[in-house]
Amino acid sequence: MKLATAVHQGLEKVAVVHDGDTRLFDLAAAAARGGNPTQAFASMLDLIDGGERALDQARAVFAKHAGEEDLSYALTDARLLAPLPVPRQMRDGMSFPQHILQSPRGSAAMQARLQGNMAEAERIAAEPLGELPEVYRKVPIYYITNRFAVGAPGSTVQWPRYSQVMDYELELACITSRKGCDIPASRAREHIFGFTIFNDFSARDIQRVEMAGRLGPAKGKSFNGSNVFGPWIVTTDEIGDPYSLRMQARINGETVCDNVSRGMLFSFEEIIAHMTQDETIMAGEFIGSGTVGFGCGLENGHLLKDGDRIELEIEKIGVLANSVKVQEARAAA
Numbered sequence: 506m507k508l509a510t511a512v513h514q515g516l517e518k519v520a521v522v523h524d525g526d527t528r529l530f531d532l533a534a535a536a537a538r539g540g541n542p543t544q545a546f547a548s549m550l551d552l553i554d555g556g557e558r559a560l561d562q563a564r565a566v567f568a569k570h571a572g573e574e575d576l577s578y579a580l581t582d583a584r585l586l587a588p589l590p591v592p593r594q595m596r597d598g599m600s601f602p603q604h605i606l607q608s609p610r611g612s613a614a615m616q617a618r619l620q621g622n623m624a625e626a627e628r629i630a631a632e633p634l635g636e637l638p639e640v641y642r643k644v645p646i647y648y649i650t651n652r653f654a655v656g657a658p659g660s661t662v663q664w665p666r667y668s669q670v671m672d673y674e675l676e677l678a679c680i681t682s683r684k685g686c687d688i689p690a691s692r693a694r695e696h697i698f699g700f701t702i703f704n705d706f707s708a709r710d711i712q713r714v715e716m717a718g719r720l721g722p723a724k725g726k727s728f729n730g731s732n733v734f735g736p737w738i739v740t741t742d743e744i745g746d747p748y749s750l751r752m753q754a755r756i757n758g759e760t761v762c763d764n765v766s767r768g769m770l771f772s773f774e775e776i777i778a779h780m781t782q783d784e785t786i787m788a789g790e791f792i793g794s795g796t797v798g799f800g801c802g803l804e805n806g807h808l809l810k811d812g813d814r815i816e817l818e819i820e821k822i823g824v825l826a827n828s829v830k831v832q833e834a835r836a837a838a
Contacts, residue, residue: 506521506522506560506563506564506567506739506740506743507521507522507523507526507737507738507739507740507743507822507823508520508521508522508549508552508563508588508699508737508738508739508740509521509522509529509585509588509735509736509737509738510548510549510585510586510587510588510589510590511529511580511583511584511585511586512583512584512586513529513531513578513582513583513584517548517586518531518532518533518534519532519533519546519547519548519549519551519552520532520583521563521567522580522737523567523571523577524577526580526823527579527580527581528577528578528579528580529577529578529579529580529583530567530570530571530576530577531576531577531578532546532552532563532566532567533546533547534576535566535567535569535570535573535576536562536566538570538573538576539566539569539570541562541566543555543559543562545559545562545563546559546562546563549588549589549590549738549789550589550591550593550788550789553589553680553682553698553788553789554788554789556682556683556788560740584657584659585657585658585659585735585736585737586657586658586735587655587656587657587658587733587734587735588701588734588735588736588737588738589680589734589738589789589791590655591652591653591655592652592655592680592789592790592791593652593787593788593789593790594649594652594786594787594790594791595649595650595651595652595655595732595790595791595793596647596648596649596650596780596790596791596792596793597647597648597650597676597703597705597726597792597793597795598645598646598647598771598776598792598793598794598795599641599646599647599795600645600769600770600771600776600794600795601768601769601770601794601795601796601797601798601800602637602641602768602770602798603768603797603798603799603804604795604796604797604798604799604800604801604804605637605638605641605795606634606635606637607634607798607799607803607804608796608801608803608804610629610630610632610634611630611801611802611803611804612709612712612713612803613629614626614627614629614630615670615709615710615713615803615808616710616713617629619669619670619710641770642770644779645770645771645775645776645779645780647776647780647792647793647795648721648722650722650726650727650732651726651727651731651732652732652791654727654728654729654730654731654732655730655732655733655734656706656729656730656731656732656733656827657730657733657735658733658735658736658825658826658827659736659826659827660730660733660827660828661827661828661829661830662706662730662731662733662827662828662829662830663728663729663730663829663830663832664809664811664829664830664831664832665708665711665724665728665832666832666834667708667711667724668708668709668710668711669710670708670709670710670808671706671707671708671709671808671809671829672706672707672708672709672801672802672803672808672809673704673705673706673707673754673756673801673802673809673815673817674703674704674705674706674707674796674800674801675702675704675752675753675754675762675764675796675797675800675801675817676702676703676704676705676793676794676795676796676797676800677700677702677703677747677750677752677766677793677794677797677819678700678701678702678703678734678791678792678793678794679697679698679699679700679701679747679773679791679792680697680698680699680700680701680738680789680790680791680792681696681697681698681777681786681787681788681789681790681791681792682695682696682697682698682699682788683695683696683788684785684786684787684788685781685785685786686781686783686784686785686786687781687782687783688777688778688781688786689778690772690774690775690777690778691774693773693774693775693777693778694741694774696777696786697741697773697774697777698738698740698741698788698789699738699739699740699741699744700738700739700741700744700747700822701734701735701737701738701739701822702734702735702736702817702818702819702822702823702824702825703732703733703734703791703793703794704733704734704815704817704825704827705726705731705732705793705796706726706730706731706732706733706827706829707722707725707726707731707801708724708725708726708728709725709802709803709808711724711725712725712726713725733825733827734791734825735825736823736824736825737822737823739821739822743821744821744822745821747766747773748766748767748769748772749765749766749767750765750766750819750820750821750822751763751764751765751818751819751820752764752765752766752797752800752817752818752819752820753817753818753819754800754815754816754817754818755815755816755818756807756809756813756814756815756816757813757814758814759807761799761802761805761807762797762799762800762805764797764798764799764800765797766794766797766819768798769794769795773792773794776792777792780792809829810829811829811830811831812828812829812830813828813829814826814827814828815827815828815829
């Protein structure tokens with residue numbers, strides 16, 4: 506199933522996406538009509554917390570009432586929110602070796618351009634890629650980001666006033682399905698509720714400064730609406746193999762990345778196994794894969810400009826679209 510969170514007629518609803526991704530089916534209203542209202546359909550987090558039983562209920566309710574026209578509404582008549590508006594936790598990884606190798610070179614070239622040294626930027630961009638640092642093969646690398654700075658599909662992301670360089674990142678992400686600790690990789694798929702698309706908007710110039718401190722990004726990643734994911738969550742049974750999905754990025758209709766989710770240094774299952782060593786994860790946590798190769802402006806040269814529209818598409822999931830807007834400078838106090 507494809508599961509969305511949407512505002513329709515002023516109410517936030519959990520919905521099944523159907524009819525070629527054009528209509529939304531109101532789960533709570535359908536359950537009530539069938540005489541079986543349930544808390545499991547009150548929010549996406551409630552649905553996730555309900556486990557397989559709640560998912561089975563959702564499937565049964567949809568199968569029984571899908572033909573009742575008044576229980577569905579057009580996607581264009583609703584406003585999508587992030588499918589999980591406030592995750593219980595957000596972690597983002599560095600799993601694709603091509604991105605790990607290319608982004609530092611892109612960052613250095615960006616810095617040279619900001620300093621007006623175009624010759625140096627061209628020299629850096631022409632440098633051969635080095636070897637992958639061994640640490641990335643030893644353990645999954647990830648950081649924890651702001652779970653309250655979540656943006657919605659279709660939203661306009663406000664360019665932070667402290668940054669000159671805005672970027673997008675094309676990522677696959679999973680949502681956890683249950684609480685667990687010391688989860689072996691062989692059982693970790695049972696702890697995945699579904700998959701979604703993640704656009705990790707980044708203030709690259711600020712991120713470059715922060716990363717010199719060797720602790721991780723903060724304001725380079727966390728600003729209002731910066732963590733955008735959606736447009737919905739696709740359950741694991743419908744995704745099949747998550748490691749062979751076509752991944753594309755477009756800016757104003759121009760394709761700037763066309764890759765595949767194959768080649769992660771560590772699978773989501775292995776990342777979960779690593780994360781849960783003597784640490785308990787909860788249902789409703791978000792885990793990003795990290796950027797696929799060539800999936801950001803640092804790598805493909807297409808950094809963002811005011812008014813750009815970014816579309817990220819992943820096979821079997823859909824299209825996550827957003828725009829960016831430069832904010833006016835704050836008035837002096």
